[in-house]
Each structure stands twice: as C-alpha cells, then as structure tokens.
Amino acid sequence: MWEKDNSIYQVKEIRTKTTCYLGVGAIDKIDPIMERLSALGHRTVLVVSGRSSYRTCWDKVQKAFERHSVSYVHYDRITPNPTVDSVDEAVALAREAKATAVVAIGGGSPIDAAKSAAILMENPGWDARDLYQLKFVPEKASPLVAINLTHGTGTEVDRFAVVSIPEREYKPAIAYDCIYPMFAIDDPALMTSLPADQTRFVSIDAVNHVIEASTTVAASPYSLLLARETVRLVAEHLPRALKDPTDLEARYYLLYASMIAGVAFDNGLLHLTHALEHPLSGVRPDLAHGLGLAMIVPAVVKNVYPAKPHALAEVLSPIAPGLKGDPSEAMEAARALEDWLFSVGVTSKLSQEGFGEEHIRKLVNLAKETPSLDTLLALSPVEATDQVIEDIYRTSLKPLPR
Incomplete structure (x- = not known):
C-alpha cells in the first residue's frame, strides 16, 4: 500500500556503511x-x-x-x-x-x-x-x-x-x-540491566525514527521496508523486555529494531518529532529524549497522516491495526499510537513534565532558530509553519480528546 505514496521518479540515496556485529557475545x-x-x-x-x-x-x-x-x-x-x-x-x-x-x-x-x-x-x-x-x-x-x-x-x-x-x-x-x-x-547481553523506563524510552526512540523516516520528503522504499519491521519488532518484544529484563531474545530483537531504525533514518532522515523534541530537552536537559518524543509523536501523526496516509497505515499496522490509508483517519491513527504508548507505561504529556501554554512560543522559536533543525523541518511532509508547530506542542500538553 505504501507504494501509492512513493514516486518512482524521485531518485533516492540508499546508505549502509558501518560494519556492525550483532548478537549475544x-x-x-x-x-x-x-x-x-x-x-x-x-x-x-x-x-x-x-x-x-x-x-x-x-x-x-x-x-x-x-x-x-x-x-x-x-x-x-x-x-x-x-x-x-x-x-x-x-x-x-x-x-x-x-x-x-x-x-x-x-x-x-x-x-x-x-x-x-x-x-x-x-x-x-x-x-x-x-x-x-x-x-x-x-x-x-x-x-x-x-x-x-x-x-x-x-x-x-x-x-x-x-x-x-x-x-x-x-x-x-x-x-x-x-x-x-x-x-x-x-550485544544484547550488555543491556539486560537497563532500567524499565530507559528500556521504554530508548525503544520508543526507535519507533519515532521510523515514523519520521518513512514519511519525510526523502523517504524511500528502503526506509519504508525497515520502518514497518521496526514497529513490529518493538510492539512484540518491548512488553517481553519489560516483564523480564534478562530476556535475551527480547533484547536482541529490540536491538536489531533499533539498528535497522538507525539505517532507516540515515536514509529517509527525520522531520517534525525530532525537530520539536530537541527544544524540549534543550530547555530541560534532564528530560529523557525518548520521553520527549513519546509526548509529542501522537500530535505529529495527527498532523502528517493526511499527507502520508498509506505509508503510516502500513508502518503503524502492528500497533494500530485496521487503518486503511484514508486521510480522514488521522485522529484515529494518533489515538491508537497514544494508546499503545500508554499500554507500555509511558503516560506523561507535556503538562506533567512542567511545560505549559506559556512555553509554547519559546519552544516554537527554538525549533526555528536552533542550528540544523531547519533542515529537519524542511523534510516534513506538511509545511512546518509556526501554526503547525504550535498545534503539535499545544495538542501534546494533554492526552488526545476521546
């Protein structure tokens, strides 16, 4: 289905470079x-x-x-x-x-x-x-x-x-x-002592990487292929790792998911979620990056789904089954993603982490002014206007309406 959002006339750059040794031992x-x-x-x-x-x-x-x-x-x-x-x-x-x-x-x-x-x-x-x-x-x-x-x-x-x-x-x-x-x-054997929250946050970082890498203006069939597999693996193995931190098989597949997500965004790049999270942890250095991403990604999906409905319906299918790739499903997709985040124990929204309406203008300015973030914003499938950025931050203050 994602093929409907992919132009065969746009030449894409496919990258794989580092020699990575993956596995127990x-x-x-x-x-x-x-x-x-x-x-x-x-x-x-x-x-x-x-x-x-x-x-x-x-x-x-x-x-x-x-x-x-x-x-x-x-x-x-x-x-x-x-x-x-x-x-x-x-x-x-x-x-x-x-x-x-x-x-x-x-x-x-x-x-x-x-x-x-x-x-x-x-x-x-x-x-x-x-x-x-x-x-x-x-x-x-x-x-x-x-x-x-x-x-x-x-x-x-x-x-x-x-x-x-x-x-x-x-x-x-x-x-x-x-x-x-x-x-x-x-080596997944080096990760069995990760605390539960860190296990959640780093795995959510990988999911964010592919939600973005599959929907930027630079997304390719390669980044899309890696994206759905990343979400499938995290959806299946994150609950296992949270239940038993020493489960080496769960850690292995979460690690593999993270690695291929890195390759996915090395190719497809990133856009709104990372561009808007960096101001959050720039202002609050103690804020875990993965938590910042988790708080805003449902609102990002709500905003970009109409521009990339087929890709997102496919990529999110392991955690949001039933999406048909219709632009009208934007809020349904965002709620399903937020429900999944809540189900793995990440329930905070911006207001619970000390951000309020009074911070939105500063965050928007930082997203626009921080060196390099303009490049990410330019890769968004929807124009990253001040209004779009404000809407994402404002929507992320509280859980999505039901």
Missing part, C-alpha cells in the same frame, strides 16, 4: 577490532563513556587493549544530553595523549559525544561550539569504534550526532559521512 569482537586498529597504526585511543555503564564490558575492552598494545585515555563524564563543554574536555584529553582513534562505550550520548570528539581531533583550530553552530564542514574524523549499550538511537550505524549548547538552550544535530563508526558492537 558480540563484545568478543572487540579483540579483532583492536587488532585491526593497532595494525593501522592507532596505538593510543580516546575512550568516551558515561560514569558507570561502561563497566559492563570494560574487562574485555581493557584486555583487548593490552593484547594488542593499545594505550588509552578515558573520558568518563558524559551525561544524558551531552554538552559541547564535555566534548571539548574529551578532545583536550585526546590531544594531550596524542590519541588517533576513539572508542565509545554507551548509548546515544557517549557515542554522539565520541563522534564529535573524533571530528575535532582531526580538525584543530575548531571547538565543539563551532562544530554545532555549523561554522565549518568537516571532511575527516579519527576512526571510531562504537560499543552500544542501549537499543534505541541507532547512532552506532549512522552519520548523525547530537550535542547541546547549554547557554543557548540549543540541541543541534550534525550529519557527516566522516563520523560513520568504522565498527559497531551490538
């Missing part, structure tokens, strides 16, 4: 990866992580370093919604040690910070604020290995990174070919 691949890096002359690396989660695999990583005579410096102060200041600190550490490659250990925040550091290590004279205010276009970065510890962002296989500029309340995104990780490790 994939962490053991760190040994041949370090052997490869050492053979290429990278004998000192910068390790980027959060304060504690890296310990789930640190013993094997350290042993691989030792076995292949790779020394390291470790920056372990990355927080959720990482900042340009943290990136600059990591880069300073790398330069002092003369590191020539980067190993990221963690979820989206450490990997995105590591990608940013990898660019700056190869581009002296610039800092992270320059990078995220788009003051230069990097063409090279230090080689990067991503050991992924969450099943949501897909950043381990794509060319995107997000870092905040706190004094401006900006949360821009960058996308450059030079920051595809050289290797990625997706």
Whole structure:
C-alpha cells in the first residue's frame, strides 16, 4: 500500500556503511577490532563513556587493549544530553595523549559525544561550539569504534550526532559521512540491566525514527521496508523486555529494531518529532529524549497522516491495526499510537513534565532558530509553519480528546 505514496521518479540515496556485529557475545569482537586498529597504526585511543555503564564490558575492552598494545585515555563524564563543554574536555584529553582513534562505550550520548570528539581531533583550530553552530564542514574524523549499550538511537550505524549548547538552550544535530563508526558492537547481553523506563524510552526512540523516516520528503522504499519491521519488532518484544529484563531474545530483537531504525533514518532522515523534541530537552536537559518524543509523536501523526496516509497505515499496522490509508483517519491513527504508548507505561504529556501554554512560543522559536533543525523541518511532509508547530506542542500538553 505504501507504494501509492512513493514516486518512482524521485531518485533516492540508499546508505549502509558501518560494519556492525550483532548478537549475544558480540563484545568478543572487540579483540579483532583492536587488532585491526593497532595494525593501522592507532596505538593510543580516546575512550568516551558515561560514569558507570561502561563497566559492563570494560574487562574485555581493557584486555583487548593490552593484547594488542593499545594505550588509552578515558573520558568518563558524559551525561544524558551531552554538552559541547564535555566534548571539548574529551578532545583536550585526546590531544594531550596524542590519541588517533576513539572508542565509545554507551548509548546515544557517549557515542554522539565520541563522534564529535573524533571530528575535532582531526580538525584543530575548531571547538565543539563551532562544530554545532555549523561554522565549518568537516571532511575527516579519527576512526571510531562504537560499543552500544542501549537499543534505541541507532547512532552506532549512522552519520548523525547530537550535542547541546547549554547557554543557548540549543540541541543541534550534525550529519557527516566522516563520523560513520568504522565498527559497531551490538550485544544484547550488555543491556539486560537497563532500567524499565530507559528500556521504554530508548525503544520508543526507535519507533519515532521510523515514523519520521518513512514519511519525510526523502523517504524511500528502503526506509519504508525497515520502518514497518521496526514497529513490529518493538510492539512484540518491548512488553517481553519489560516483564523480564534478562530476556535475551527480547533484547536482541529490540536491538536489531533499533539498528535497522538507525539505517532507516540515515536514509529517509527525520522531520517534525525530532525537530520539536530537541527544544524540549534543550530547555530541560534532564528530560529523557525518548520521553520527549513519546509526548509529542501522537500530535505529529495527527498532523502528517493526511499527507502520508498509506505509508503510516502500513508502518503503524502492528500497533494500530485496521487503518486503511484514508486521510480522514488521522485522529484515529494518533489515538491508537497514544494508546499503545500508554499500554507500555509511558503516560506523561507535556503538562506533567512542567511545560505549559506559556512555553509554547519559546519552544516554537527554538525549533526555528536552533542550528540544523531547519533542515529537519524542511523534510516534513506538511509545511512546518509556526501554526503547525504550535498545534503539535499545544495538542501534546494533554492526552488526545476521546
């Protein structure tokens, strides 16, 4: 059915690049990866992580370093919604040690910070604020290995990174070919200790990726193919992982869903949900990205469904069965999506997270002014006017009317 929304005369770019090792025990691949890096002359690396989660695999990583005579410096102060200041600190550490490659250990925040550091290590004279205010276009970065510890962002296989500029309340995104990780490790056994809320939020991030990637003006048959499978896998396996966090099969398929969702938006790109969430967590750095997305995606679907009814009816069918691809179903589709989010335990709306009518104008301005978000807004299947953006934020203050 989605074929009705796809133009065969619009040439699409199909991307797959990173070598990703997926499966229980994939962490053991760190040994041949370090052997490869050492053979290429990278004998000192910068390790980027959060304060504690890296310990789930640190013993094997350290042993691989030792076995292949790779020394390291470790920056372990990355927080959720990482900042340009943290990136600059990591880069300073790398330069002092003369590191020539980067190993990221963690979820989206450490990997995105590591990608940013990898660019700056190869581009002296610039800092992270320059990078995220788009003051230069990097063409090279230090080689990067991503050991992924969450099943949501897909950043381990794509060319995107997000870092905040706190004094401006900006949360821009960058996308450059030079920051595809050289290797990625997706091992579900490293994710069984994820707390329930983080399990929910990262999985919802993956669903958001494909709702957008299948409906941008750049969406392709490839991004649509990956989108429905992502939603099917998350709908089936998220409840299992919430019931039993140690269920390796559930974690595996959530991780696979996250990975293919990363490939989907690397190709189809993103639009309104991410462009409008970034101002939320730019203003509130403690707000989980996946929660921010969950609060606004039903209103996004309500607004874009009439423009992409066939694609959304197919992509959402695992969680919203019965949609026929009629533009008049927009509210029905949005309510079904919100009901599914509530069913997996994500019931908050913006008003419950401290946002009110008085914040809407500021959020609209940030969506329009934050570097790079204009690119996402331009990819929306409906024109991202101030009125559309205001409607999404306003509708998201409370549950949809029934």
